[in-house]
Amino acid sequence: MPALAGSSPSTARDLEHLRHAIDLSGRAVARGDHPFGAVLAGPDGTLLLAAENTVVTDRDCTGHAETNLVRLACRAHTPEFLRGTTLYTSAEPCAMCAGAIYWSGIGRVVFGLPEADLLRLTGSHPDNPTMALPCREVFARGQRPVEVVGPLLAEEAAGPHAGFWTEQ
Numbered sequence: 001m002p003a004l005a006g007s008s009p010s011t012a013r014d015l016e017h018l019r020h021a022i023d024l025s026g027r028a029v030a031r032g033d034h035p036f037g038a039v040l041a042g043p044d045g046t047l048l049l050a051a052e053n054t055v056v057t058d059r060d061c062t063g064h065a066e067t068n069l070v071r072l073a074c075r076a077h078t079p080e081f082l083r084g085t086t087l088y089t090s091a092e093p094c095a096m097c098a099g100a101i102y103w104s105g106i107g108r109v110v111f112g113l114p115e116a117d118l119l120r121l122t123g124s125h126p127d128n129p130t131m132a133l134p135c136r137e138v139f140a141r142g143q144r145p146v147e148v149v150g151p152l153l154a155e156e157a158a159g160p161h162a163g164f165w166t167e168q
């Protein structure tokens with residue numbers, strides 16, 4: 001399959017970290033939150049941080065997995081270091097999370113489920129009325145590049161969403 005326009009090649013390590021993020025999205029559901037997870041890997045590919053969605057349990061509408069992860073990352077690392085890191089997320093970052101990633105200095109994003117697929121899954125669900133704004137469009141308006149890889153493993157990433165938005 002040819003690479004998507006604007007998408008860089010992924011590695012076996014990328015898929016490993018992305019599967020970890022997808023696994024966390026399932027764990028978030030088991031805890032009573034929404035099915036989203038994210039992890040951060042260092043320049044050498046080692047796992048640094050992990051986060052899950054906490055919108056329900058924290059009663060925080062900004063508690064998306066990526067935003068939670070960015071908060072942890074900024075407390076632990078400098079923007080200079082974060083430029084060499086990769087954020088893996090089970091679903092494409094929304095506009096808020098893409099903004100948080102931009103402000104953090106994180107240099108690369110790998111995502112599973114594309115936002116358009118998530119929008120089809122959630123519909124207009126009041127708890128998650130998904131936006132229709134690809135993260136590449138958000139990053140394109142910034143003053144520094146953020147490399148984006150995805151969608152990858154979209155079917156696996158959709159797994160924890162099965163029935164979630166229709167049975168609430």
Ligand SMILES: [Zn+2]
Pocket residue numbers: 064065066067093094095096097098
């Ligand atoms: Zn988000």
